[in-house]
Amino acid sequence: MKALVLSGGAGTRLRPITHTSAKQLVPVANKPVLFYGLEAIAEAGITEVGVIVGDTAAEIREAIGDGSDFGIKVTYLQQDAPLGLAHAVLIARDFLGDDDFVMYLGDNFIVGGITDLVDSFRTDRPDAQILLTKVPNPTSFGVAELDTDGRVVALEEKPKEPKSDLALVGVYLFTPAVHEAVRSIEPSWRGELEITHAIQWLIDQDRDVRSTTISGYWKDTGNVTDMLEVNRLVLETVEPCREGSVDENTEVIGRVRIEKGAQVTRSRIVGPAIIGAGSVVSDAYIGPSTSVSEECRIVDSEIEYSIVLKGASITGVRRVEASLIGRAVEVTPAPRNPSVHRLVLGDHSKVQISS
Template identity: 35%
Template sequence: MKGLILCAGVGSRLWPITHTLPKHLIPLANKPILFYIIDILVDMGIDEIGIVVGKNKASFQEALKEYDNKNIAFHYIKQEKPIGLANAVLSSREFIKNEKFLMILGDNLYHPDIKNAINNIVNSNFNCHVLINKVSNPSRYGIVKIEKDRVIDVIEKPNNPPTNLAIAGIYIFDSNIFTACENIKPSNRNEYELSDAIKWLIDNGYVVSYEKFDCLWQDLGKPEDILIANQYLLSNIKPENNGIIDKGSKIDGMVFIGNSSIVKNSIITGPVTIGNNTIIKDAYIGPYTSIYDNVEITNCHIQNSIILNESIISDIRGIIDSSIIERCCIVEGEKEETKTNQLLLGKDTKIKLKKS
C-alpha cells in the first residue's frame, strides 16, 4: 500500500511563522511535525510515500534529506493551487494509479497508539474507511453521522453539528475517490472539500466505513495548538545530556541536551529539550520549552515556548507561551521590558522589548 501525506496548505492561521516555514515542518520537541507522520507510515510498513506540496517543494526536499539512508521513496506531487483537500487528492492520481492507499493530513499530531486503529482498517474491503474521534468543538471539523458499521453522511464544518464525531485526518481510499473528487463542486469557501467527495461516494452506492479511536489527536491549525502539541511530546522525552553543564547550573526533571551545547550558571526545569551547539547562560528555562540548534540565550526567563535555530535572546526576563522561529533576535530596549511577553515571531525578526 502506498502512503499519501497532504502538505500543500499555506497555514494562514499561523502567520507570520508560515510565511517562510511550512507548518508541516515546524519542529515540535525539536522534530518536524511531518516526521511524526512519516514515522507512522514507515511503522505500518509503507516505504513509498507521496507528499502533496504547493510552492514550497524545495523546503520539503531539504528537510527530508534526514531520511536519505532509510530506504523510503518520496514522490513530490504539486497541487497547483490551494483549492481544497479533494483537489489535493486528485493531484496524486498519477502516483497512486489504481491502488488502495493510506492518506494522512500532514499537520496533525497523533499518539503512537494510532497505529493500532490503522491496523484495524488496512485490510478492509470498503471503498473508503475513515478514522473518527469525539471532539468538543465539532463546528471546526468534518463531522460524520454513522449507522452500525457505516458512515451515512459527512458535513464539513457544520453550524449545527448533528454529532460530535469528527474525521481525524486519516483515511484509506480505493481508486473510486478520484471519480468522486472529479464530480463535486466548490463549496461556499470556494474549495473542493474532501468531505463532499466522501459524501459523493455514499450517495452513489459506495461503502464508507469508520474506526473509532480514543488516543491523542491534535489538529495543529492555530498557535495555541502548536504549543499544546509541544507540551505533550515533551512530556514523553527521555532525559539525556550530550553537552556541557557547569557546576553553577541546576538541571531538574526530564531534560534532553544535544551535542556540544553549553549550559552556564542556569536553571533548567523539565520537560525541556535543547538542540545541538546551543548556549544557555545566566538563564532560567522552564517547563515545556523546546530550543533548537545554534541558539544563544543569555540572562532570560523562558517557559512553555518553542525557539528555533540560530535565534539570539538576551536580557529578557519573561517570555512565556511563545513561538519564535529561525534567526530571531530579541534584546532588551532602553527601558526594562514588561514582566511577561507572549511572542509569535517569524523568521529573521529583530525586536527590542521595553515598557509601553
C-alpha cells in the same frame, strides 16, 4: 498500499512564522511535525509515498530528500494552488494507480501511529475508512453523523450547526473507488474540492464507508496553541541525556535533553525540556515544556512552555511564556526611558503587551 502526504497549504494560522517557513516543518520537540507522520507511515509498512507540495516545495524537498532517512521512497507532486484535499487525490491519480492508499495531513499529530488502522483496513478493505474524534468546537472541522449502528450516514465540512461532535481526523484510507468520487463532485463555496464531499458521494452510492473513533491524542497543529500543547506532550516522552556541557553551577531537574555541543552555565533547567545542539544557555531559567532548537542563545532570561526555533536569541528578558519564537529572532528588553513599546511586526502578527 501507498501513502499520500499533504504538505502544501499556506499555514495562515501560524503567521508570521509561515511567511518564511512551511507549517509542516515547524518543530515539535526539535523535530518537524511532518517527520512524525512520515515515521508513522513507515512503521505501518508503507514505503511508496507521494508528497503533495505547494509554494514551499523547495523547503519540503530539502527536508525530506528522497525519503531514505525514513525508510520510504518519496515522489513529489506539485499542487499549484490549495484547491482542497480531494483535489490532491485528483492530481495524484497517476502516482496512486489502482492501489489502496492512506492520505495523511502533514500538520496532524496522532499519538500511537497508524499501524493498527492500516492493518485493519488491509484485512477488511472498505471503500473508505475515516478517523473520528470528539471535539469541543465541531464548527471548525469536517463533522460526521453516525446512525444508531455507528455507520457513517453524512459528512459536512465546517457546519454552522453541527449534527454531532465527531470531527474527522486528518488521516483517511481509500480503495481506488475514491477516484470516481473526486471526479464526480463540484467545488464547495470555498472554491475547493472537499474530501468530505467525495466521501459523502461514496455514501450516497451505497459504498462501504466505515469509521473508527479514536480516544487517543490527536491535534491539528495549525495554530500556536495546539503546537505548544503537542510540544508539551512529546517532551513528556523524550529520553533525558547530557551530550552537551553543563557546569557545576547549573541545576537540572527532571526529564531534560541537552544535545551535543550545547553549553549550559549558571542556569536552572526544569524538564521536560530540550536544549538543541550548539545552543548557549547562561544565567537563565528554562522551564517545563520548552524546546530550544539548535544554535540558539538564552542569556539572562526566563522562558517556559515555549518553542524556540533555530538561531534565535533571548537576552535580558525577565519572562517569556507560551510563545513560539521564530528562526534567527532577537528578543531583548525595551529601553527603560522613555517608557514606550517599540515593535517591528510582520503581517497578521499577534502581540500581547503588559500595561
